[in-house]
Amino acid sequence: MTATVVPDHRARGLEDFSDLADGTVGGLLAARAAAHPDKPALVFEDTVLTYSALDRSVTDMARGLLSTGAAPGSSVGIFLPNRPEYLLAWLGAARAGLVEVPINIAYKGPFLDHALGSTGVRVLVTDAALLELVADLPDIPPTLETVVLVGPDRPGRVPPGVMVRTWSDLLAAGGTATELPHVAPCDPVAIMLTSGTTGRSKGVVQSHMMHLVAGRECATQMATAADERLYTCLPLFHGAAQINITLHGFYAGATVVLGRRFSASRFWDELRTHRVTQFNALGSMLPVLLAQPPSDRDRDHQVTKVFAAPAPPQVLYPFEERYGVQIVEGYGLTEIKNVLYNPLSARKVGSLGLPTESSVLEIHDESGMRAAPGQAGEIVYRPRLADIMFSGYHRDPEATLATMKDLWWHTGDLGYTDEDGYFYFVDRKKDALRRRxxxxxxxxxxxxxxxxxxxxxxxxxxxxxxxxxxxxxxxxxxxxxxxxxxxxxxxxxxxxxxxxxxxxxxxxxxxxxxxxxxxxxxxxxxxxxxxxxxxxxxxxxxxxxxx
The missing domain is CATH 3.30.300.30 (ANL, C-terminal domain)
Incomplete structure (x- = not known):
């Protein structure tokens, strides 16, 4: 394994962002393409894109999206399963100063209508099968003007009043010299939909800098080297795949391997084929993989580390022993990114870990006072830097203010700390559920x-x-x-x-x-x-x- 390319920002101080290029997602990709033009950036089944090829395609996509008439700040919905076009649409939107809206492919009916309408999606990137669900809506959101169709299949129905452009036509339009706008680190890059407890899903507005710092901290905590290959089969419409693997990998100058979906029976074979060294997992994936029949090839792979939600000891220890990997646990929320990691060394199994360098976390009791070690209370958060947490819920200032009290952002989760400052999760204070x-x-x-x-x-x-x-x-x-x-x-x-x-x-x-x-x-x-x-x-x- 070569030496890590991840800069030690803790040694330089938090204000040094030289490793983040111009502080934008598109700028980071351009910097990696300049430094490693022929290195594989993205692998998807038999498709391999080098950093330079990915960078060129992202520029063409950025120009193509602008050719639809979308202006910087406009919302671009991506309603796709895992495939390379998802990354190109997401990264192209970021380079064009547009705002990605990742849409869960399970959405339909009022859920899909809310996702499109509440975020003001102007351009929707999708495929023919999923476009049928849009056509099923009783009323098409008035902001939706253009659909970009991915794949060879033709749609059975097209929503009325919407222009349909093919993926190839959009890329061809992007080949012209459309001038790209200036994008700043504080500009919004995504509106991520997250579930609330008292109303409809809210749109979490995230900046370029928030995404880059999240990717950098994940790479730092995982000690990721430039010659590693990071795998995810989690859906790209989630931050776990977009940030914890993709931006994490791009920050480190590593190779990102994208899977279509999780399959327990094919999982390890896919990792062996692509020489994967790290992957990320939902908590439910680990017991499912453990339930597979034991094999003499259980350790026949190159994976050394797994990033996952906190796993109980009765799952974590058997998984590590059987597959010869180390599980790194962490904690985060859509509004504040990952803010706690259980360190590679000196970890405490069962804990959420320690705060990242950019994060301040405390446990507060019901009166808002800091709780003593061992005393349960609400986990609250403050950033040490500007633009590294959400800027608010989209068009919902009241909901944004409701999460703030005494200059702390309230997670709604209950926990406690030990004498060494490690955080532990107790329960959810709010009524949101989490399933798979x-x-x-x-x-x-x-x-x-x-x-x-x-x-x-x-x-x-x-x-x-x-x-x-x-x-x-x-x-x-x-x-x-x-x-x-x-x-x-x-x-x-x-x-x-x-x-x-x-x-x-x-x-x-x-x-x-x-x-x-x-x-x-x-x-x-x-x-x-x-x-x-x-x-x-x-x-x-x-x-x-x-x-």
């Missing part, structure tokens, strides 16, 4: 449940899953005398929401437990667990996925 790496708004699930005839009250809560994170339990209160058919309720949920949000468990109650002011006592529902709940999986029902 997806954040879920309980409010949105409940809205779908309440739309079903005969249901007068509903609550969605998390219930522990053997794969880690949560399964969703729906507790519903029907009208007096109304008989509910739970298989039909499941089908209603499957038609109306993304597959990862569809509850697996359902319980019917005569009356939901409520507080004196009418709020549902969700802690009571969680404490009751899923005893006597109807299990859709045991009934042979699974949510429908888009492929």
């Amino acid at each position: 790496g997806e954040n879920i708004s309980s409010h949105e699930v409940e809205s779908v449940l309440l739309a079903y005839p005969g249901i007068v009250a509903a609550a969605a809560v998390g219930t522990p899953s053997p794969l880690g994170e949560d399964e969703v339990l729906a507790v519903v209160q029907p009208e007096a005398g109304h008989e509910l058919e739970l298989a039909e309720l499941f089908a209603h949920c499957d038609r109306s929401m993304p597959h990862f949000m569809v509850p697996r468990y359902y319980r019917i109650v005569d009356q939901l437990p409520v507080t004196p002011n009418g709020k549902v006592r969700k802690h009571q529902l969680r404490d009751q667990g899923r005893t006597d709940a109807w299990d859709a999986l045991s009934a042979g029902l699974r949510p429908t996925r888009h492929t």
Whole structure:
């Protein structure tokens, strides 16, 4: 392994950004192309793009997107599964001063409408199959003007009033000498949709500098070298793939290997084929891989490190022993990036780790005072630098202000520290759920449940899953005398929401437990667990996925 190219910014001081080129995503890529023009930057199955080829294609894409009439600051939605065109659209938008809106390919109906409409998407990059879901919308968001179609398939239907351009036509248009705008480190680069607890998903506005510092800190914490090959099969519409692997890899001058999707049976073979040295994983991936039949090839690979959400010791130690890797745990939120890492050396298994150099974190009690070591309270955050946390929720200043108190950003998560300053997670203070790496708004699930005839009250809560994170339990209160058919309720949920949000468990109650002011006592529902709940999986029902 060669010496790492990741600069030690801690030795230089936090104000030195010379390793981040001009402080923009496009500038970082251009710098790596100048330094390593013939080095593979991106590998996807049989496709290999060098840094120079990637840089040229990104410039053509930037010019092509501007040729649609989109102006700097306009939103570009990307509604695609993992493929190289996703990266080109994302990086091209960044170089053009446009703002990426990553859209989960499980979205449909009101979820897709909200994703497009609330962020003001003007240009949408998608494929023919997913464009059908856009065409299904009762009303096309008025801001949407252009669809860029990826792939050879022709759409069966085109949304009315929308111009459709092919990917090749857009690249050809980008070959002209369209002047690219100046982009600043503080400019927005993405609006990431995240789930709230009291309303619709909010758009988290992130800057170029936030993305670059997040990538740099991940590379520093993982001690990533320039000759490494970083793999992700997580969806590119999530920051885990975009930042924790892709920008992390580009910052280090390494090679990024992109997989289509997670397959436990093919996982290690794919890593062997591409000589992968690092990958990232959702918490649920690790127990799934452990459940595969043991093989004499379990250590026949080049992987040394895995970045993952905190894993329980009963998963972490067996995984490391079987596969010969080290798991690096971390903690972050869409609004503030990754801010805690369990260090490669002196780690404490079960902890979230220590703050990054740009992060200040504390545990506060209910009165807002700093809690003593061992005392549980809310995890709160402050940045040490400008422009490295979100600038606010898109067009929602009230929601932005609601997360700030006493000049601290409040995570809504409960935790504690030990005497050495390591942070530990206790529970979620808010009602957002997390399932298979997806954040879920309980409010949105409940809205779908309440739309079903005969249901007068509903609550969605998390219930522990053997794969880690949560399964969703729906507790519903029907009208007096109304008989509910739970298989039909499941089908209603499957038609109306993304597959990862569809509850697996359902319980019917005569009356939901409520507080004196009418709020549902969700802690009571969680404490009751899923005893006597109807299990859709045991009934042979699974949510429908888009492929």
